[in-house]
Amino acid sequence: MIYFDHNATTPLTATARAAWLRAQDEAWVNPSSPYREAARVRIHLEAAREALGSLLGAGAERVVFLSGATEAAAAVAQHLARTLPAGVRVAMNPTEHPCVLAAFGAAFPGRWIALPVTPEGRVETARVAGMVDEAAASSAPIGAVVVMAANNETGVLQPWSELARMCRARQVTYVCDASQWVGKLPAAGLGAADWVFASAHKWGGPKGVGFLLRASPADTFQGLLGGGQQRGHRGGTEDYPGVAAMMAALVEAESGQVLWETERALWRDAFVHAAVAALPGSRVVAVGAERLWNTVSLTLPRHEHLRWVARLDKRGFVVSTGSACATGHEGPSHVLAALGLDPEAMRRTIRISAGWSTLEKDWLALRQALVTVSAELDAAPTK
Amino acid sequence: MIYFDHNATTPLTATARAAWLRAQDEAWVNPSSPYREAARVRIHLEAAREALGSLLGAGAERVVFLSGATEAAAAVAQHLARTLPAGVRVAMNPTEHPCVLAAFGAAFPGRWIALPVTPEGRVETARVAGMVDEAAASSAPIGAVVVMAANNETGVLQPWSELARMCRARQVTYVCDASQWVGKLPAAGLGAADWVFASAHKWGGPKGVGFLLRASPADTFQGLLGGGQQRGHRGGTEDYPGVAAMMAALVEAESGQVLWETERALWRDAFVHAAVAALPGSRVVAVGAERLWNTVSLTLPRHEHLRWVARLDKRGFVVSTGSACATGHEGPSHVLAALGLDPEAMRRTIRISAGWSTLEKDWLALRQALVTVSAELDAAPTK
Numbered sequence: 001m002i003y004f005d006h007n008a009t010t011p012l013t014a015t016a017r018a019a020w021l022r023a024q025d026e027a028w029v030n031p032s033s034p035y036r037e038a039a040r041v042r043i044h045l046e047a048a049r050e051a052l053g054s055l056l057g058a059g060a061e062r063v064v065f066l067s068g069a070t071e072a073a074a075a076v077a078q079h080l081a082r083t084l085p086a087g088v089r090v091a092m093n094p095t096e097h098p099c100v101l102a103a104f105g106a107a108f109p110g111r112w113i114a115l116p117v118t119p120e121g122r123v124e125t126a127r128v129a130g131m132v133d134e135a136a137a138s139s140a141p142i143g144a145v146v147v148m149a150a151n152n153e154t155g156v157l158q159p160w161s162e163l164a165r166m167c168r169a170r171q172v173t174y175v176c177d178a179s180q181w182v183g184k185l186p187a188a189g190l191g192a193a194d195w196v197f198a199s200a201h202k203w204g205g206p207k208g209v210g211f212l213l214r215a216s217p218a219d220t221f222q223g224l225l226g227g228g229q230q231r232g233h234r235g236g237t238e239d240y241p242g243v244a245a246m247m248a249a250l251v252e253a254e255s256g257q258v259l260w261e262t263e264r265a266l267w268r269d270a271f272v273h274a275a276v277a278a279l280p281g282s283r284v285v286a287v288g289a290e291r292l293w294n295t296v297s298l299t300l301p302r303h304e305h306l307r308w309v310a311r312l313d314k315r316g317f318v319v320s321t322g323s324a325c326a327t328g329h330e331g332p333s334h335v336l337a338a339l340g341l342d343p344e345a346m347r348r349t350i351r352i353s354a355g356w357s358t359l360e361k362d363w364l365a366l367r368q369a370l371v372t373v374s375a376e377l378d379a380a381p382t383k
Numbered sequence: 384m385i386y387f388d389h390n391a392t393t394p395l396t397a398t399a400r401a402a403w404l405r406a407q408d409e410a411w412v413n414p415s416s417p418y419r420e421a422a423r424v425r426i427h428l429e430a431a432r433e434a435l436g437s438l439l440g441a442g443a444e445r446v447v448f449l450s451g452a453t454e455a456a457a458a459v460a461q462h463l464a465r466t467l468p469a470g471v472r473v474a475m476n477p478t479e480h481p482c483v484l485a486a487f488g489a490a491f492p493g494r495w496i497a498l499p500v501t502p503e504g505r506v507e508t509a510r511v512a513g514m515v516d517e518a519a520a521s522s523a524p525i526g527a528v529v530v531m532a533a534n535n536e537t538g539v540l541q542p543w544s545e546l547a548r549m550c551r552a553r554q555v556t557y558v559c560d561a562s563q564w565v566g567k568l569p570a571a572g573l574g575a576a577d578w579v580f581a582s583a584h585k586w587g588g589p590k591g592v593g594f595l596l597r598a599s600p601a602d603t604f605q606g607l608l609g610g611g612q613q614r615g616h617r618g619g620t621e622d623y624p625g626v627a628a629m630m631a632a633l634v635e636a637e638s639g640q641v642l643w644e645t646e647r648a649l650w651r652d653a654f655v656h657a658a659v660a661a662l663p664g665s666r667v668v669a670v671g672a673e674r675l676w677n678t679v680s681l682t683l684p685r686h687e688h689l690r691w692v693a694r695l696d697k698r699g700f701v702v703s704t705g706s707a708c709a710t711g712h713e714g715p716s717h718v719l720a721a722l723g724l725d726p727e728a729m730r731r732t733i734r735i736s737a738g739w740s741t742l743e744k745d746w747l748a749l750r751q752a753l754v755t756v757s758a759e760l761d762a763a764p765t766k
Contacts, residue, residue: 001420008413009620017407024400024589030391034689034704035696037384067450067591070609070619099609099618106608201620206407208450208591208622225489226453226482235482236453237392237584239591306417313418321417 002362004319006202006294007152007180007353012245013204019248020206023241031238032229045240048247052211055254058191061217064233065243066224068210069179070099072197075223075234076175076212077107080144083220084173088143089113091131093158094338095121095151100177101334104146111140114338115147120289121154121339123147125162132170144173149181149190153322153335153351154286155295157181164192173215183253184292185261200246203253204356209242257356265293268354271363272296278371285339285349294354299341300370303377305350311373317366320351385745387702389585389677390535390563390736395628396587402631403589406624414621415612428623431630435594438637441574444600447616448626449607451593452562453482455580458606458617459558459595460490463527466603467556471526472496474514476541477721478504478534483560484717487529494523497721498530503672504537504722506530508545515553527556532564532573536705536718536734537669538678540564547575556598566636567675568644583629586636587739592625640739648676651737654746655679661754668722668732677737682724683753686760688733694756700749703734 003011012020023044031041046060053060066072077100080090090104090112104112115123115131128145135142145167149160160176167174176193183203190196194215201207214221214233226235272284281301300308305321312319322333336346352366386394395403406427414424429443436443449455460483463473473487473495487495498506498514511528518525528550532543543559550557559576566586573579577598584590597604597616609618655667664684683691688704695702705716719729735749 003412005413005416005418008416009411011411012407012624017404021400024395028392028394029386029701030388033388033391033701034692035388035701037696037701067454068619070607071450071454073609074607097609098611099607102608102618199620206622206624207620208625224453224457224482225485226456226480228481235485236451237582237590239589241395241589242591309417313420318412318416318418318420 002317002365004317004352004354004358004362004366006355006358007351008320009201009207010204010355011357012206013249013252015252016205016245016249020241020245023244027240027244031240032227041240045238045243048240048243051247051251053191055250056187056191056196056213057189058196058213059217062191062213062215064212064214064221064223064230065238066210066212066234067208068199068201069097069177069197070199071223072210072212073097073100073103073177075221076195076197077103079219079221080173080175081107084143087111087140089135089140090144090146091115091128091142092146093117093123093148095154095156095335096146096148097152097177097179098334100146100148113142115145117338118289119340120286121151121156121335122286122289123158123163125159125166128163129166129170132167132172136170142172144175146175146177148177148179150178150184150292151335152180153333154289154297154339155180155292155353156286157290157292160193161189164194167194168192180292183250184258184294186258187250187254200242200249204249205246206242209239209246211246253356260356261293264354264356264358267360267363268293268296270360271367275367275370278367279374285336285341294358296352297336297349298352299345299349300374302348302374304347307377308350308373311376312369315369315373317369319366320353322349322351385700385748387700387735387737387741387745387749389738389741390734391703392584392590393587393738395589396632396635398635399588399628399632403624403628406627410623410627414623415610424623428621428626431623431626434630434634436574438633439570439574439579439596440572441579441596442600445574445596445598447595447597447604447606447613448621449593449595449617450591451582451584452480452560452580453582454606455593455595456480456483456486456560458604459578459580460486462604463556463558464490467526470494470523472518472523473527473529474498474511474525475529476500476506476531478537478539478718479529479531480535480560480562481717483529483531496525498528500721501672502723503669504534504539504718505669505672506541506546508542508549511546512549512553515550515555519553525555527558529558529560531560531562533561533567533675534718535563536716537672537680537722538563538675538736539669540568540673540675543576544572547577550577551575563675566633567641567677569641570633570637583625583632587632588629589625592622592629594629636739643739644676647737647739647741650743650746651676651679653743654750658750658753661750662757668719668724677741679735680719680732681735682728682732683757685731685757687730690760691733691756694759695752698752698756700752702749703736705732705734
């Protein structure tokens with residue numbers, strides 16, 4: 001299997017696996033228990049909090065460990081609904097992940113608006129600033145801006161650093177889902193946003209563990225209620241083995257992998273040029289925008305995406321129709337819709353997402369497979 | 384370390400470890416993705432759902448995988464607050480785990496009442512039935528009864544099977560936190576309760592994974608919102624490796640371990656008799672009640688529990704002051720308070736909780752250590 005679906009999930013890295021096993025052997029007791037062995041685990045857990053905080057440019061007190069981005073999005077949306085002034089609205093990027101759209105939609109019914117995006121799906125800081133300023137004088141000011149760091153379907157990068165500065169200057173809360181950014185590009189500086197979250201399994205850590213940065217050490221955030229773990233910010237026995245594995249994968253990505261980004265982006269670009277040339281009528285979604293080095297959203301000239309996915313699968317290449325979570329539904333992609341693709345073109349679009357283990361020859365082989373499958377599908381009787 | 388704190392958490396079993404590693408190698412792709420490898424993971428995940436359902440006596444469609452009991456308690460409380468008729472009250476056992484008390488307290492502010500318990504902390508079905516019947520005629524009927532299967536601090540077993548029948552007959556919802564029951568006693572029949580949940584790390588599975596049984600395949604339960612995973616009942620990428628490990632540990636406990644329960648209860652009883660005889664003035668909390676074979680809540684004759692815990696720790700015996708999650712706080716135990724212990728006696732109470740790996744000689748050694756520590760503490764200058 002040549003795996004081009006890293007935006008859905010990634011294999012566990014060897015270092016994460018080793019960290020998890022070691023923690024299961026040596027640091028499995030409950031860190032909230034009152035004996036020395038538990039104190040040792042507590043120390044490890046707090047060291048992980050420090051490491052993550054300093055990686056993101058945030059104080060360790062802001063770090064909350066939890067089950068992943070979906071839990072984090074729900075908890076942040078509910079916290080903001082409780083704590084933002086009544087009547088305030090949330091301005092949300094329409095290409096957010098479904099869990100973010102659903103969480104904020106449920107927490108702010110009738111009180112959220114979609115931010116405009118460029119034809120490539122990029123949020124423009126100046127326009128957001130204009131909207132915030134205009135709304136400030138109205139009866140329903142914008143209390144929070146929700147814009148992800150990088151898009152899971154197209155790979156488009158958002159100007160999160162600028163947005164964080166702009167929001168801070170206006171005392172508006174900035175929520176940043178960094179799930180697709182962390183582990184692929186340097187995480188430094190993400191702490192400038194108020195609320196930041198991600199899931200470890202997107203960068204070689206285990207499923208079921210992730211992190212949230214709270215807005216400030218002084219906020220009243222309470223995620224899951226329970227036994228007062230994590231200073232009351234998130235109930236539930238802390239999963240130190242999961243945290244250890246998450247951090248091992250992240251440190252590895254940060255210290256070794258992100259250095260290779262330029263080369264990886266060149267491989268992607270070479271693939272894009274060759275694939276578009278070899279498949280006339282195909283195009284890459286948001287091709288002009290700054291995008292993750294690993295992601296290509298490719299609209300093919302003919303045939304439904306599921307047929308492409310199935311044929312590529314038979315040849316040993318794993319690609320996706322869109323975000324994994326949306327796959328069960330097979331409705332049109334809200335991300336591509338926000339970029340103005342017509343429904344017919346959406347149904348011809350596949351998502352290709354590489355990983356650090358993907359080599360240049362894998363990209364070349366995928367291009368060749370696309371050409372072969374194209375010919376097969378053209379020759380096949382229409383379903 | 385001789386570990387007597389299994390109610391806080393357990394070491395990962397060898398079978399769970401092997402299952403996790405195998406799933407990380409062979410079944411790590413996103414089960415919601417649209418290719419054959421993902422379909423394979425989906426099949427494994429659904430097989431786990433079937434296995435768990437049949438173990439609990441419930442249809443597989445009722446099984447939701449999630450991060451653990453804390454998440455489940457919050458999700459069930461919020462679901463019931465949304466769906467029970469307005470004005471209806473919840474009747475809750477006062478010795479529930481803090482995460483259950485907090486979740487239902489937050490979801491039903493001013494609308495929950497504490498059930499009466501016997502001096503041993505047991506809920507009596509007939510009294511609950513009487514309360515439900517009496518309230519039925521009032522303006523605030525009881526819509527849900529919340530009673531755990533077994534208590535984490537005292538080990539006291541609740542009559543969940545009777546309660547499930549009684550509630551069903553009255554069309555009242557029954558919520559059962561089975562965290563301390565599952566893996567220690569046979570789980571068969573727990574599906575008779577409407578909502579049942581537990582955390583894998585209490586029975587040798589990994590931290591960060593657990594299950595919830597929904598009330599019925601037809602209910603509208605939605606936990607975390609997101610990408611439509613688990614048929615919309617819980618968003619977030621499914622942690623199949625975690626589920627595989629949870630199920631491996633549970634199947635092992637069910638098929639091999641629970642057969643040894645009688646012998647284990649005899650060891651506990653022998654310990655209790657000998658310890659109480661050797662430490663005049665000590666007593667076991669709820670000693671007359673049916674209790675888990677592994678748990679002893681022991682009120683010591685003198686000295687604060689933290690001093691006992693620390694001295695035992697130095698001798699290599701790990702016991703706890705109460706539930707791990709409450710340890711950070713060191714407030715008096717709400718469980719012991721509900722049983723009528725006075726605050727001073729609570730501060731002399733330790734929790735001892737064995738596991739399947741605990742041997743008779745460990746109990747004997749612990750008893751001896753208690754005697755030694757008792758003499759040490761009596762001789763030590765008072766702090």
